[in-house]
Amino acid sequence: MTIPLIYTLRSVRNRWASNAIAVLGIAGVVAVFVAMLAMARGFQRTLVESGSPANAIVTRGGATTEMESVVTLEQKKIISDAPGVARDMEGRPLVSGEVVVVTAFHHKRTDSDALAQVRGVSEQALKVHDGVSILRGRFLRPGMAELVAGKNAADMYTGFQLGDTPRIGGLTWTVVGLMDSGGSAFDSEVWADNVVLNQTYKRPDDLYSSVTVRLTAPGALPAFKEALAADPRLTVQAELEVEYYAKQSRMISTMIRVLGFLVAFIMAIGAVFGAFNTMYSAVSARSREIATLRALGFRSGSVIAAFLLESLVIALVGGLLGCVVVLPINGLTTDALNWQTFSQLAFAFSITPDLLLKGLFFALFMGFWGGLLPSIRAARLPIATALREL
Numbered sequence: 001m002t003i004p005l006i007y008t009l010r011s012v013r014n015r016w017a018s019n020a021i022a023v024l025g026i027a028g029v030v031a032v033f034v035a036m037l038a039m040a041r042g043f044q045r046t047l048v049e050s051g052s053p054a055n056a057i058v059t060r061g062g063a064t065t066e067m068e069s070v071v072t073l074e075q076k077k078i079i080s081d082a083p084g085v086a087r088d089m090e091g092r093p094l095v096s097g098e099v100v101v102v103t104a105f106h107h108k109r110t111d112s113d114a115l116a117q118v119r120g121v122s123e124q125a126l127k128v129h130d131g132v133s134i135l136r137g138r139f140l141r142p143g144m145a146e147l148v149a150g151k152n153a154a155d156m157y158t159g160f161q162l163g164d165t166p167r168i169g170g171l172t173w174t175v176v177g178l179m180d181s182g183g184s185a186f187d188s189e190v191w192a193d194n195v196v197l198n199q200t201y202k203r204p205d206d207l208y209s210s211v212t213v214r215l216t217a218p219g220a221l222p223a224f225k226e227a228l229a230a231d232p233r234l235t236v237q238a239e240l241e242v243e244y245y246a247k248q249s250r251m252i253s254t255m256i257r258v259l260g261f262l263v264a265f266i267m268a269i270g271a272v273f274g275a276f277n278t279m280y281s282a283v284s285a286r287s288r289e290i291a292t293l294r295a296l297g298f299r300s301g302s303v304i305a306a307f308l309l310e311s312l313v314i315a316l317v318g319g320l321l322g323c324v325v326v327l328p329i330n331g332l333t334t335d336a337l338n339w340q341t342f343s344q345l346a347f348a349f350s351i352t353p354d355l356l357l358k359g360l361f362f363a364l365f366m367g368f369w370g371g372l373l374p375s376i377r378a379a380r381l382p383i384a385t386a387l388r389e390l
Contacts, residue, residue, distance in 0.1 A: 022370070023318040025274040026363050029267040030322025034359040035329060036260025038349040040253040043336065046347035047249035050184035051241030052131060053218045054086075058211040058228070058238045065248065065340055066100045066209040073097070073206035075234055082227040084220030085213055088127060094214035096121055096128040099194045101201060102343050103168060105157040109335075116157060117343040118168060119186075120194030128214045132186055137162050137177035142193055145200075148177040150187035152346035156335060160190065168192075169200035185245070188335070188346045212241065248340045264362070271318075272370045304375040311371020312364055319363025323356045 051057075058079055059069035071079075079085075080093040087093055099120030107114035123142050126132055140146040147168075149160040154175075159166040164175045173192065181187050198205050215221060218240070225238045330351040338345040 019314050022271070022274045022277075022314050023321060025271040026315050026318030026366055027322035027325060029264055029271045029366065030319045030359040030363050031326040032267060033260065033264035033362055034323060034326045034351065034355050035349070036256060036263065037355045037358065038326070038329065038351045039334075040256035040260065041352065041355065042347045042350040043256065043345070044246075044249040044253040045350050046183060046345065047185050047245045047338075048242060049131075049182065049245075050186055051243070051245040052129070052214075053240060053242050054130075054215055055128065055241040056213045056215055056221055056224060056238045057241045057244045058213060058236050059209075061235045061237045063237070066098070067102070067341060069209050071097070071208045071211050071236060073208075075236060076208060076211050078231060078233055079211050079213065079228065079236070082224055084215050084217075084224035084227075086216045088124075092124070094124055094128050096125045096212045097194060097208035098122070098125075098210050098212060099197050099203075099207075100209040100341075101169075101197060102341065105166070106159070107156060107344070108158055109156070114157075115337070115343045116153065116190065117188070117341055118190045118192055118197065120197035121191050122194055125191065128212050129181070129186065130214075131184065132179050132181045135178045135180045137175075139177055140191065140193055141176075143196065144193060145171055145173045145196055146176045146193065147173045148179050148191045149175055150189050150191075151178055151180050152187040152333065152335070153190050154178055156188070156344060156346060169197075171196075171200045183348060185338075185345055188344060213238075248338070252336070252339055268362070268366050271366050274370070307375035308368070308371045311375070312367045315363045315367020315370070316360065318367075319360040322363065323359050326359075327351060 057066075058071060059066060060071060063069035076095065076097045080095045085093045085095065101118045101120070102115050103118055104113040105116045106112070126134075126139060134148070135151060137148075140148050147160070147166070154160045160175055162175055162178055165172050166175070167173070168190075179186070179191070194208065195205050198207065213224070215224060221238070221240060228234050228236055228238055329349045331348050333346055333348045335344045335346040337343070
């Protein structure tokens with residue numbers, strides 16, 4: 001015979017006080033577990049959304065980041081004439097030669113200096129990066145010491161609100177606009193004119209870190225890459241912008257996940273022992289009840305299943321509570337150092353349904369192992385001995 005489900009549910013309800021410890025322990029583990037996964041997901045999403053599927057980014061052959069890359073003005077001209085490059089209404093190629101510099105700004109939250117990324121762009125930048133829009137003010141003018149700050153950069157660093165005049169590289173600049181890129185990494189950057197930025201850092205005017213190209217269509221990339229590879233004057237590589245930024249996100253997001261799993265695993269050990277104690281105490285307190293069930297004809301397997309199910313119900317309640325507790329951090333913005341660019345990157349925690357499901361499965365995993373041995377002990381209780389404990 002199988003022990004009815006209602007028996008298990010009533011047992012959980014009647015022992016709610018002792019079960020609360022196990023529920024809270026599992027809830028804490030699940031909350032931390034989901035929070036770390038949400039952090040990694042948010043970091044990855046922020047970088048990936050920086051790329052457009054209609055854009056290609058061109059860097060020096062073998063370079064893994066823009067920081068390692070150099071593309072000359074002559075190469076940029078050749079790239080602009082390659083097949084697959086889109087053009088604006090005036091027939092100009094939608095190409096932006098960009099310079100990347102990392103410098104220190106005062107970080108408001110930590111009250112100390114933090115590394116930030118300054119991107120030198122061309123006048124075509126807004127047409128190429130079509131996900132970027134000006135929130136307030138205007139876009140910078142070519143040849144002028146003007147800045148457009150991402151909305152997160154303006155919040156993170158001192159001196160980057162509209163009209164402020166920060167000093168970068170020994171030159172005084174004016175913030176003429178604030179931009180919104182829809183939550184991508186560009187929101188954490190400060191944009192300047194590429195020529196002026198090169199001059200400020202005593203670099204040749206005709207060198208770029210990368211060239212971003214708007215393609216006529218995402219399917220135009222193979223022909224575009226083939227044309228670049230066939231030209232002996234070029235030693236560059238091209239890839240879709242979304243693929244480039246996805247690679248940039250892997251190291252940090254993987255590190256956050258690994259750290260999250262380690263922290264959650266250590267906490268899970270404590271939660272499993274909490275479930276052990278809860279279920280063992282339940283077995284000890286209900287030995288006569290268990291013996292009565294056995295005497296009524298319920299098999300050992302049914303007893304194991306009933307107590308294991310009770311442990312899983314407790315774990316499920318704890319998992320649901322943990323998911324509810326962690327929900328308020330969804331969309332909360334924080335920042336961390338991007339080890340690929342050595343600059344601060346603001347991103348939002350991203351709690352998605354699949355992460356909540358992983359949290360619940362993790363709770364059930366803890367409940368299973370926390371209830372397995374006590375369930376077996378309950379099934380092995382000698383009937384005669386337990387009945388004499390009146």
